[in-house]
Amino acid sequence: AQSVAQPEDQVNVAEGNPLTVKCTYSVSGNPYLFWYVQYPNRGLQFLLKYITGDNLVKGSYGFEAEFNKSQTSFHLKKPSALVSDSALYFCAVRSYIPTFGRGTSLIVHP
Amino acid sequence: KAGVTQTPRYLIKTRGQQVTLSCSPISGHRSVSWYQQTPGQGLQFLFEYFSETQRNKGNFPGRFSGRQFSNSRSEMNVSTLELGDSALYLCASSLVIGGMGYNEQFFGPGTRLTVL
Numbered sequence: 001a002q003s004v005a006q007p008e009d010q011v012n013v014a015e016g017n018p019l020t021v022k023c024t025y026s027v028s029g030n031p032y033l034f035w036y037v038q039y040p041n042r043g044l045q046f047l048l049k050y051i052t053g054d055n056l057v058k059g060s061y062g063f064e065a066e067f068n069k070s071q072t073s074f075h076l077k078k079p080s081a082l083v084s085d086s087a088l089y090f091c092a093v094r095s096y097i098p099t100f101g102r103g104t105s106l107i108v109h110p
Numbered sequence: 111k112a113g114v115t116q117t118p119r120y121l122i123k124t125r126g127q128q129v130t131l132s133c134s135p136i137s138g139h140r141s142v143s144w145y146q147q148t149p150g151q152g153l154q155f156l157f158e159y160f161s162e163t164q165r166n167k168g169n170f171p172g173r174f175s176g177r178q179f180s181n182s183r184s185e186m187n188v189s190t191l192e193l194g195d196s197a198l199y200l201c202a203s204s205l206v207i208g209g210m211g212y213n214e215q216f217f218g219p220g221t222r223l224t225v226l
Contacts, residue, residue, distance in 0.1 A: 034214060043114070043200055043217030044153075090153060097166045098143065098215070102152040 002027040004093050006101035013081045014109050021076040021104045023091030032094040033074045035065055037087045038103070044090060050074060061085070081108045112137065114218035116201050122224045128189040131221045135182050135203030141165075142184040143215060144176060147198040159184055160206060188223075196225045 003026045013019045036044040048059025055067045065076045086108045091101040115134045123129050135142050144156040155168040159178035176186040202215035
């Protein structure tokens with residue numbers, strides 16, 4: 001069975017500092033990996049995906065993610081956080097069915 | 111291009127009743143998936159439809175069902191509502207290329223169901 005783990009319920013970072021939101025996965029076969037963001041009272045918005053190719057994937061709003069096959073990780077990163085980045089972030093893996101992590105609340109302090 | 115729309119946005123029902131939620135995907139998207147989001151369980155996959163056929167199903171009881179119409183619009187139904195069914199129900203659509211459904215999904219704003 002496939003699974004996704006987001007080990008941190010909450011990540012706090014100061015505005016202007018780099019941020020990392022962690023994600024590890026378990027899936028048989030090649031993983032299809034995604035990051036989504038959810039703002040309050042809204043549906044999820046797609047940020048980026050890894051299907052194949054370069055391990056560093058660039059997405060929307062300056063976010064990027066690094067696929068590491070040996071560590072089965074797909075961490076989300078941004079060089080300089082903004083207060084407006086504060087939201088709930090979900091990592092997802094897709095093989096047979098889509099599986100989402102439980103989400104990480106990112107709080108960016110001014 | 112219009113996004114995914116879901117109706118109604120809010121619903122209040124009592125135990126034992128049934129409910130039908132509606133989802134209209136982005137124009138041209140033929141795959142529609144449904145999710146249940148709760149604080150305790152997070153985001154859980156219910157089922158996915160493509161070309162009016164259920165392709166995949168999550169681990170939910172038979173009280174949860176769905177269907178897709180020829181215009182790709184989808185409905186999900188929950189019968190004999192229980193208190194634990196209170197949740198945000200999200201619909202997502204995606205473009206399916208070559209029969210592979212591994213593309214990013216575009217989510218609607220959700221329907222907030224409260225069961226009393």
